Amino acid sequence: MRRIVFLFIISFLTLSTDLVEYAYFQKDDTQAKIKATFLYGFTKYFDWNSGDGDFVITIVGDAPGLIAELNRISSTKKVGAQKISIQNHPNIKDVDKTNIVFITPDKSAQLNDAVAKFKGKGILIITEKQGLAKVGATINFVVDDNKQKFELNKSAASKAGLTIGSSLEKLALNVYN
Amino acid sequence: MRVCKHISLLVLLLLGAGHSFAQVSKLEKALELYREKQLDSARVYIDSAAVNAQTRNEYNVWMVRGFVYKDLYRSKESAKPISAYRHVAVESFKQALALDTFAKGSQREGIVQSLKFLASTYHNDINKTLDTVNYQVSLDNAANYAKLTKFLTPDFNDKAYHYDVYLTVGSMFEKEYERSSTKFTLDLAKAYLFKAHDIDSSSFLVNKDLGLLYYNQAVEIIRKMDVDVSLEELPVYQDRSVKLAKQALPYLLKAHNMNNQDKVVIEGLMGVYYLLNEMELYNQFKKKSEELRDK
Numbered sequence: 001m002r003r004i005v006f007l008f009i010i011s012f013l014t015l016s017t018d019l020v021e022y023a024y025f026q027k028d029d030t031q032a033k034i035k036a037t038f039l040y041g042f043t044k045y046f047d048w049n050s051g052d053g054d055f056v057i058t059i060v061g062d063a064p065g066l067i068a069e070l071n072r073i074s075s076t077k078k079v080g081a082q083k084i085s086i087q088n089h090p091n092i093k094d095v096d097k098t099n100i101v102f103i104t105p106d107k108s109a110q111l112n113d114a115v116a117k118f119k120g121k122g123i124l125i126i127t128e129k130q131g132l133a134k135v136g137a138t139i140n141f142v143v144d145d146n147k148q149k150f151e152l153n154k155s156a157a158s159k160a161g162l163t164i165g166s167s168l169e170k171l172a173l174n175v176y177n
Numbered sequence: 178m179r180v181c182k183h184i185s186l187l188v189l190l191l192l193g194a195g196h197s198f199a200q201v202s203k204l205e206k207a208l209e210l211y212r213e214k215q216l217d218s219a220r221v222y223i224d225s226a227a228v229n230a231q232t233r234n235e236y237n238v239w240m241v242r243g244f245v246y247k248d249l250y251r252s253k254e255s256a257k258p259i260s261a262y263r264h265v266a267v268e269s270f271k272q273a274l275a276l277d278t279f280a281k282g283s284q285r286e287g288i289v290q291s292l293k294f295l296a297s298t299y300h301n302d303i304n305k306t307l308d309t310v311n312y313q314v315s316l317d318n319a320a321n322y323a324k325l326t327k328f329l330t331p332d333f334n335d336k337a338y339h340y341d342v343y344l345t346v347g348s349m350f351e352k353e354y355e356r357s358s359t360k361f362t363l364d365l366a367k368a369y370l371f372k373a374h375d376i377d378s379s380s381f382l383v384n385k386d387l388g389l390l391y392y393n394q395a396v397e398i399i400r401k402m403d404v405d406v407s408l409e410e411l412p413v414y415q416d417r418s419v420k421l422a423k424q425a426l427p428y429l430l431k432a433h434n435m436n437n438q439d440k441v442v443i444e445g446l447m448g449v450y451y452l453l454n455e456m457e458l459y460n461q462f463k464k465k466s467e468e469l470r471d472k
Contacts, residue, residue, distance in 0.1 A: 030399040030452050034415065041408040073404050143454040146423075147415045171408050 032065030034148045035128075035141065036073060039102060042124065042139065043079045045168040048099055049122045054085035058095050060114075061104025063088075092117060102126045103137075111136050115156070122161040133176055138162060142173060149173040203229070204238055211245050216252060219245045227269075239273035240284050242266075247291055250298075258302040258314050267295050267325060289329060296325040303342070309353050309362070312346055336376050343373035344383055351390050358397050366390055381435040388428030389445050395421035395452055422452040440469050 039057060048055070055078070059067055067088055074084035079099075089095050092103070092110040101114055101123060108129045115136040118125065126139045133140035133151035138160055140151045151174040157164045169175050207222035223242045226232045246266035254260035270288045277285060299322035306314040319342040323335040347369030354362040370390060373383045398418040406414065426449055432442045443466045450459035 028396050028400050030396055030418070031454070033399050033402065033404075034411070037402065037404050037406060037411060038408065040404055041406075041411065045408070077404065146419045146453040146455070147412065148454065149412075168408070 029065035029069070031148065032063070032069045035066050036069035038141070038148070038150065039070065039100065039126070040073050040077060040084075042100070042126070042168075045165055046124060046162055048079065053082070053097070055079035055082035056085045056087055056098040057100045057102070058087045058089060058098040059102050059104065060089055060092050060095065060110060061107035062090075063102075063104050066102070098123060100124045100126065103128075105129045108132060115159070119159055120161045124162060125156070125160060133174065138164075144173055151176065153177075204232065204235075204241060207241055207245065211241065211248070214248075216245060216249045220249060234276060236273050236276040239269045239276060240288060243270035243273055243288060243291060247295065250295075255298070258305045258311075258318060263295055263298065267292065267321075270295075271328065292325060292329055296322050296329065299325065307345070307349070309349065312349070316342065316346065340373050340376040340380070340383075343369045343376070344380070344386070347371075347373055347383075348386055351386055351393075354390070355393055358401070363390075363394065379431075379435075381432050381439075384428045384432040384435070385439065385442050385445075388425045388430075388432060388449075389441070391421050391425035391428065392445050392449050392452075395419070395425065396448070399452075418452060422449045425449050426453075437465075438469065440466065443469065 043055070057070060057074075059070070067086060070084075070086045074086050077084060087095070087098065090107075092101070092107075092114045095101060095114075095117075099122075101118065103111055103114060103125070105128050108127060111125070111127055111132060114125050124139065125137050126141070127133075127137040128141040130142060131140075133142075133153045133156075136153070136156055138153055138157045140153075142149055142151055150172055152164060152169060152172040153176045154164055154169075155177055203222045203226045207219045207226065210216075210219035210222065223238065223245050226235075226238045227242050232238050243266050246262050246269060250260050250262035250266055254262050270292050273288055274285070299318045302318045303315045303322075306312065306318075319339070323333075323338050326333045326338075327335050347366050350362045350366035350369065354366050367387075367390065370383060370387050373380065374387060377383065395418045398414055398421065402411075402414045425445070429442055429445050429449060432439065433446060436442070443462050447459055447462040447466060450456070450462060
């Protein structure tokens, strides 16, 4: 066991304010880790059109914590035999080859463009704003009971050229047809 | 030397005490050796007098034994955080005072001063072993200090003293938990912080530390989670983390109510609300944090 040394302040009744600084809180981006784990987990529930090159996950919008977590995952994990590549663009029009697109809440207005652009191409569109699973996103992150959960839209998946297995349906908070 | 002067007077007392010659001789011999600084030899004689049926209830025997052992401690073990000599000195002096039921003992003031000195050594020794390996010795020395000081000064606030000690040890293990993330350090951090909390639940520091401990534990669950975890298991991790974040909340809010300018508490609350996906509250505390940073 490591030996760390403390000083008991030589005062009978009060501690020095130095002790206040002993308390420290961790600044890890927990929600980014959870979302990244979900995103990587989703890759195991779909049949992908595994072409040449990397398996691409694209983030549309500003999400540095999530991108950092995904980059960490991509350094050690694969999807099937494919390496994982993480891309980040401000606009959906800039996205070219990708397997998953995650649209950040502030870029939610680009969902319609994404649906139109990737129709039938087997690309999973994921959003994070209340109600978007009903209007085109295949998966939408929502918060329920203080936890990160997700909703599914089966018809959106079908239009995107994806098939949702029953095992993923069971995990979703809501499933829309 | 004041103690020797007192002990010279003791010789006169001894001569009039009417003890059997052999036992008085042992006490006298111990005194003689003590004055010659032959402490190991003095110890043998005074220990013998202390167990003898004729002298074991004598105030003088225990007083002399206290001085002999106190000097043995000072000459041989003052650098050691654990000292049997010191312990015997304390117990002997206390026994002397207990036998001096009418408070007439000519050495009473000297005994009290010696006990105060020995108490201070217990307190000063706390830092020598205040680490995550030897902390139990510090706790023992703190307990000895508090017990002895309470004996000497009945209105001594031993609860406040123990609060400081428990908070220091709890904070030490909390810090170590942040580094090592082991269950062992977490359990000890909680145990000692709760001991401090039991003594003073309205303390800013203990509420802050307990809040941050739970919060850090909540973060640790997510941080340690393998990204290969199945989506079936992921909610289990979230449940555990959220539960701990909710446990952190009342402590941090209480600390914040006591001091709304503490940056670490505000950042802790930011972190808790972020973990709980309470983004409106997260943003409120984020704003407060930024305001404090700009000051």
